[in-house]
Amino acid sequence: MQSVVQLENCYSDPCTFGEEFRFAKIKIVYSGESDTLVFAANTIVKGTNMTERNTENISKKELSRRGFFILLSGTLSGFIAFVLGIPLIASILGTVNKVKNKIFSRLTPINTVPILNPVNLNFVTAKTDAFIKSVEPQDAWVIKRSNFDITVFSPICPHLGCRYAWNSKQKLFICPCHNSVFDINGKVISGPAPRGLDTLPKKIQHNELYVLWERFKVGIPQKIVMED
Amino acid sequence: MGEIQSWNTSKNCDGRLEMVSKIWQWINERIPLKIMLQVGLDEEIPGGASFFYTLGSATLFVFALQVVTGVWQLFYYVPTVDHAYNSLSYLRIFVPYGWLIHGLHYWGGNAMIVLIALHMVRVFVWGAYKKPREITWLIGVFLLFLVIGMSFTGAALPWDERGYWAAEVGTSIASTIPFIGGVLESLLRGGNFMGQLTLSRFFILHTAIIPGIAIIIIAAHLTAFRNFGSVGPWSNKKRKTSGAFWPDQVALDIIVVTLILLLLIALSAFNPPPFTGPADPLDTSFTPKPEWNFLFLYETLKFFPGSLEIIGTVGIPTVVVLLLLLVPFLDRNPEHNPLKRLPIILSGLVLVTSILVLTFIGYYSHPPENQQSTKPVINNLKKSSLSVVSGEKVFETYGCIACHSISGKGGKIGPDLTNEWQRGRSKKWIIRQLLASKKNYPNSIMPPYTMLSKKQLSDLVDFLLNRHAPNTVPPVNPSRNADTLLVQKLNKINKSTSKKVGVKQVEIKNGKKLGPPELAAGMIGNIAHGDLLFLRNCESCHGINGKGGISNPGSLSGEVPPLNPIDRGLYNKNPQIFANNIDRIIQHGSTPPGTPALKMFDYGDSHTLTQKEISHLEAYILHLNGVNRAQIETNSFSPEQYFIVSAIILLIVSFLLFFINLYKKKISNDS
Numbered sequence: 001m002q003s004v005v006q007l008e009n010c011y012s013d014p015c016t017f018g019e020e021f022r023f024a025k026i027k028i029v030y031s032g033e034s035d036t037l038v039f040a041a042n043t044i045v046k047g048t049n050m051t052e053r054n055t056e057n058i059s060k061k062e063l064s065r066r067g068f069f070i071l072l073s074g075t076l077s078g079f080i081a082f083v084l085g086i087p088l089i090a091s092i093l094g095t096v097n098k099v100k101n102k103i104f105s106r107l108t109p110i111n112t113v114p115i116l117n118p119v120n121l122n123f124v125t126a127k128t129d130a131f132i133k134s135v136e137p138q139d140a141w142v143i144k145r146s147n148f149d150i151t152v153f154s155p156i157c158p159h160l161g162c163r164y165a166w167n168s169k170q171k172l173f174i175c176p177c178h179n180s181v182f183d184i185n186g187k188v189i190s191g192p193a194p195r196g197l198d199t200l201p202k203k204i205q206h207n208e209l210y211v212l213w214e215r216f217k218v219g220i221p222q223k224i225v226m227e228d
Numbered sequence: 229m230g231e232i233q234s235w236n237t238s239k240n241c242d243g244r245l246e247m248v249s250k251i252w253q254w255i256n257e258r259i260p261l262k263i264m265l266q267v268g269l270d271e272e273i274p275g276g277a278s279f280f281y282t283l284g285s286a287t288l289f290v291f292a293l294q295v296v297t298g299v300w301q302l303f304y305y306v307p308t309v310d311h312a313y314n315s316l317s318y319l320r321i322f323v324p325y326g327w328l329i330h331g332l333h334y335w336g337g338n339a340m341i342v343l344i345a346l347h348m349v350r351v352f353v354w355g356a357y358k359k360p361r362e363i364t365w366l367i368g369v370f371l372l373f374l375v376i377g378m379s380f381t382g383a384a385l386p387w388d389e390r391g392y393w394a395a396e397v398g399t400s401i402a403s404t405i406p407f408i409g410g411v412l413e414s415l416l417r418g419g420n421f422m423g424q425l426t427l428s429r430f431f432i433l434h435t436a437i438i439p440g441i442a443i444i445i446i447a448a449h450l451t452a453f454r455n456f457g458s459v460g461p462w463s464n465k466k467r468k469t470s471g472a473f474w475p476d477q478v479a480l481d482i483i484v485v486t487l488i489l490l491l492l493i494a495l496s497a498f499n500p501p502p503f504t505g506p507a508d509p510l511d512t513s514f515t516p517k518p519e520w521n522f523l524f525l526y527e528t529l530k531f532f533p534g535s536l537e538i539i540g541t542v543g544i545p546t547v548v549v550l551l552l553l554l555v556p557f558l559d560r561n562p563e564h565n566p567l568k569r570l571p572i573i574l575s576g577l578v579l580v581t582s583i584l585v586l587t588f589i590g591y592y593s594h595p596p597e598n599q600q601s602t603k604p605v606i607n608n609l610k611k612s613s614l615s616v617v618s619g620e621k622v623f624e625t626y627g628c629i630a631c632h633s634i635s636g637k638g639g640k641i642g643p644d645l646t647n648e649w650q651r652g653r654s655k656k657w658i659i660r661q662l663l664a665s666k667k668n669y670p671n672s673i674m675p676p677y678t679m680l681s682k683k684q685l686s687d688l689v690d691f692l693l694n695r696h697a698p699n700t701v702p703p704v705n706p707s708r709n710a711d712t713l714l715v716q717k718l719n720k721i722n723k724s725t726s727k728k729v730g731v732k733q734v735e736i737k738n739g740k741k742l743g744p745p746e747l748a749a750g751m752i753g754n755i756a757h758g759d760l761l762f763l764r765n766c767e768s769c770h771g772i773n774g775k776g777g778i779s780n781p782g783s784l785s786g787e788v789p790p791l792n793p794i795d796r797g798l799y800n801k802n803p804q805i806f807a808n809n810i811d812r813i814i815q816h817g818s819t820p821p822g823t824p825a826l827k828m829f830d831y832g833d834s835h836t837l838t839q840k841e842i843s844h845l846e847a848y849i850l851h852l853n854g855v856n857r858a859q860i861e862t863n864s865f866s867p868e869q870y871f872i873v874s875a876i877i878l879l880i881v882s883f884l885l886f887f888i889n890l891y892k893k894k895i896s897n898d899s
């Protein structure tokens with residue numbers, strides 16, 4: 001079978017492609033049909049008649065031009081990656097939700113609270129979780145000494161976060177988890193609790209008691225608000 | 229057939245290069261990376277690289293950008309009707325660079341259509357659709373349809389006013405297609421009406437089905453293109469030379485792509501997509517107008533009213549589609565030079581120009597106003613009777629208009645009084661209604677207007693009863709100037725009532741507490757829409773643009789509080805807190821100190837306004853006070869800063885490249 005092999009084109013650019021990147025496009029014509037094959041330059045096609053194009057040296061000028069195009073492509077690609085990469089990463093890493101819900105919730109009319117007898121009252125807080133706004137039920141302990149002296153305790157034990165309860169016989173707050181005991185003023189009487197009961201911010205308006213729901217870090221002596 | 233033998237070179241390679249070479253070979257024995265690179269990069273371009281050929285690559289880049297920014301938006305966006313709008317607002321306002329990610333996606337989608345159009349024009353002029361590239365063209369046209377589909381489904385996803393109504397109109401248009409229209413519409417909507425299922429369907433079409441098909445089709449388009457190569461210039465002289473795809477054309481592609489990216493950042497920073505407010509199916513004030521890329525169709529529709537509409541909705545689009553598909557088969561002449569195939573070039577030009585012209589007409593046309601009532605119709609009344617005129621004044625200045633509307637102008641709390649004269653009520657009945665509404669309706673919430681003088685009451689009744697036929701009212705003696713009379717009375721009343729109001733009374737009235745902010749406070753409304761709603765519901769009491777100056781007899785201040793500038797206790801720099809503050813009043817109403825004739829109604833609690841409408845009003849009131857409801861709240865660069873920083877970096881990089889180029893040229897000249 002008679003076949004003619006022509007070298008169509010030859011790329012030789014070790015600076016940019018590395019030694020292995022040289023390749024040649026070869027046109028093989030046999031029995032009237034033709035096919036184009038691409039070979040890497042380290043592949044030798046035996047018995048071919050290399051045309052002049054193969055031996056033609058790419059001029060230095062041409063090489064430098066190509067080198068510059070490659071530098072340009074690389075730098076601009078780097079720029080694109082930088083300009084897009086920073087926002088893409090930052091948008092995942094740091095999400096801020098600056099608006100905190102600092103709205104007091106209405107708890108109860110003051111005159112319904114018994115004097116010196118802690119009561120646990122329910123109320124609702126509005127909560128924002130990213131873009132979802134919801135109302136959540138919460139509760140708090142309210143101790144009234146007089147109409148002007150009212151304390152509101154968070155229902156969460158400062159030891160490890162269990163819910164304590166008022167023992168009306170012993171006149172003490174007792175936490176069932178690790179037996180921390182607090183007096184009516186929230187002071188630790190005994191047990192592992194590192195600090196007294198946490199008071200919640202409150203205000204009295206038009207004979208109504210309002211409270212601001214907050215959570216505090218447990219297990220440490222300081223009262224630190226947990227930001228959500 | 230030549231015998232092929234592999235042979236390892238290591239000439240002029242140092243050890244490091246040899247190492248790289250070995251790794252490269254190891255990889256290639258396992259995966260044909262080399263061949264892949266060759267297929268991707270090895271191409272000879274007849275006539276050399278050109279900026280004209282960058283359009284395809286630019287489209288491909290923007291598509292990739294759409295994929296990345298689209299996926300990134302999914303970190304925050306949720307496709308449900310109750311959260312879609314708020315989740316997107318959250319992304320745009322609270323997430324660092326969320327504005328950029330959304331902005332790039334929004335503008336990228338628009339850029340995609342422009343680039344495809346330019347790419348098609350380029351291919352058309354160069355005759356690059358001719359044999360053997362007919363199917364490459366067909367695949368390309370199909371890609372255009374997919375992108376239009378993406379644009380249509382994507383616009384609905386924010387579930388805002390614009391997207392919602394565009395989808396509503398679009399699916400309605402689909403329903404006009406003969407035979408399959410009805411099925412197609414309910415298929416797209418997931419039922420007969422727009423709703424959650426519509427959003428879900430649009431979402432899955434936009435994020436999975438269409439892009440999935442598009443990726444496969446793009447692969448086919450590119451493979452076909454690589455196979456046949458670039459068609460090159462039509463002049464044989466230019467075709468003598470040739471250039472390589474890598475790195476010549478790639479460098480040009482990247483230059484164009486970088487500039488497009490910078491443009492998209494600029495658009496996102498300086499012309500962000502508008503917040504049109506959450507979708508409100510009950511809203512009648514929003515006039516839907518399609519996205520710009522559908523405007524030409526929208527304009528064509530106008531030429532075919534009534535039963536001919538189907539020509540516009542189905543006929544013309546089908547013809548355009550067929551023309552696009554048939555281009556390679558209509559023009560089979562192998563000639564590429566556009567000057568030698570003028571007929572087809574001219575017909576292409578006609579098509580493109582008519583689309584452009586229709587788009588511009590559509591852009592500048594205003595849809596038929598269904599809200600002509602926003603103009604005070606009352607002023608158009610023939611003013612033939614003084615009592616009617618002063619009655620009208622009373623109606624406007626004493627706050628009647630806050631609750632009652634006449635001819636579309638005014639509040640909605642009370643009954644519409646446009647046709648009061650037809651109800652056959654006596655003058656006495658109406659006066660009783662004005663002075664002691666509860667006598668007529670025990671449950672009435674209408675405040676008693678005892679501060680009105682007898683004259684004012686009678687004028688007001690005249691106005692209400694004679695609106696239909698002003699000419700039948702006998703003329704009143706013109707020497708009695710009703711206007712001055714009115715002003716005098718007003719002053720007297722103001723003085724007398726403010727004396728009566730004791731401090732004690734105020735304190736008791738003040739005891740009413742406000743409820744919490746409602747849903748509206750968390751939604752970002754649209755300022756222009758808020759303006760419209762303000763005009764209808766609020767302006768009569770709070771004054772033009774909220775400037776105040778409307779008297780409120782009996783209240784301690786004697787005036788309805790102005791909203792522009794608003795009470796400093798309500799004002800806040802933070803848009804969310806500001807919105808919370810005013811939301812409580814708009815939702816639950818409030819009574820000013822004193823015994824005021826006018827009080828703020830509970831627009832939310834009474835469902836007079838929807839939560840969405842209240843959100844528009846809040847955006848407008850914030851805007852009046854110089855606060856942007858859609859203020860971006862992140863710690864990172866502001867949009868403007870980010871654009872400037874990127875532009876400066878690019879400038880520096882370009883200068884560096886320019887000098888490197890100069891230096892290289894100098895070196896090669898020297899040697």
Ligand code: FES
Nearest residue numbers: 157159160175178
């Ligand atoms: S949690 Fe209350 S004592 Fe440990």
